[in-house]
Amino acid sequence: MPLVEVDHLVKQYARITAVDEVSFAIEEGETFGLVGESGSGKTTTGRCILRLLEPTSGCVRFRGENIFEFGASRLRRMRREMQIVFQDPYASLNPRMRARQIVEEPLVVHRLGWGAERRERVVELFRLVGLDPSHLDRYPDAFSGGQRQRIGLARALALEPSFLVLDEPVSALDMSVQSQVVALLADLQARLKLTYLFISHDLRLVEHVCSRVAVMYFGKIVEVGPTASIFASPQHPYTRALLSAIPVPDPDAKRERIVLHAADVNRTAELREISGGHWAAV
């Protein structure tokens, strides 16, 4: 059974359909990538999966149970298992709280542990994400962008979740810091048996970290499958245009950009299987 199943999810705002009949399943232990450009619906999908937004229709099953049917107490338990790391490490940490309080807060909210026990847990979490526990009493502005993202990660891991939604977790960071945080994410995944939904507009990064990937375009998934298969033989015209637009860090690379024309896209096509697990709406 997949850990997370998204089933015909729809989210409408007035007359705009931000998420349009989206379905996919995330297996335990994998990193599932959700890619697309601004406004494609990837963040809205992520928020619905955590029930931070109520969808218009459709459902999300976590370990086989529909999370939109959960009552308050079951929802509270679910929140311990599913956490989110936000894009902007500057905006997502309260500047008036010490790092210690930020990481401890989920334990307080969920009434887990007491004084000394909690303090120890916070130190342990700080070490887990590669931060120096002697900096626990500092405020967020004393940390660099990469360190702040580590604090956000420690906070997300405080409740020992099994599933993390990573919404553009490294987009705001410099390249060299990005690769450190990505390495940390891979290390934590292996050690803590985590499952990730990795939301990103950065295709180079997605190719590097994700086992499978879904491409969103105007609220719909137009292609989904194993990362290697999608990058080697993209089927949907939008995926082709998107991949051909990636700047290649090689001055001798051949650049043949494929431009997407509206007429190329058959908006009514359903997803069909092209090869082992690789589906495209063509």
Added chain:
Amino acid sequence: MTDPAASRHPAAPVLSVEHLTTTFGNAAAVDDVSFEIAEGETLGLVGESGSGKSMTALSIMRLVQAPGRIAGGRVLYRDRDLLQLSEDEMRAVRGAEISLIFQEPATALNPVFTIGDQIAEALIVHGRASKHDARTQAVDLLRSVRIPNPESRIAGYPHQLSGGQRQRAMIAIALACRPSVVIADEPTTALDVTIQAEILDLLREMKSAFNLSLLLITHDLGVIAGTADRVAVMREGRLVEIGPVRQIFHRPQHAYTRELLAAIPGPSPKLPVPGHAAR
């Protein structure tokens, strides 16, 4: 072996920065930086946040805000040292001889004036057009940067354009007075990847159409690889390496350049996939 065409020392540089130093108190944001840009050349300036790339651009344009100040060096534009010009003389250079394109067109454009007014302003201020001609020229410029329906778009406000179109309008303003040098500071960073590719195509095309010298500032080595003739790498205010684009990518000399190149996500063992053979 170096590529002779790319490593050629520019015979007559259009812009020559010599020992430029810009300080904030005791800290040097730009520390003894020297480089040249030849006519029609694109020099890529790369580095991470805080490396001094943008401060170098602002120093060339003499737009450094207090408490920052230019502490030394020369900025030679066609044999005139821009650092010695009066503020009036410098105003005649900005926009007309050297212009600047910013990362975020949404904040660089004035929200209360139409796109047409903002292009016309550049033309009128520099005495390149009368009020009447300015409108016609603005339409032509919008057409040359491929904004659809320029005759009606000219009356539109920045918020009515998409991010990509705003950056096109920004480029039209930068090119209005036919400058010889354009400094583009992260011109595509705020844009989606397909729009980024379109804007880079447009910049390359405008560069040859207007025979521009381009200083392209970016943190993205992928953008540099496809656009620059030569590359300068900055770190902590200093230029650590400069050379032809192929040399920088294939035979980087400085350890920091190698670090930057190594940080690009590339082929490497993927995380395990349940139900799929390891790749």
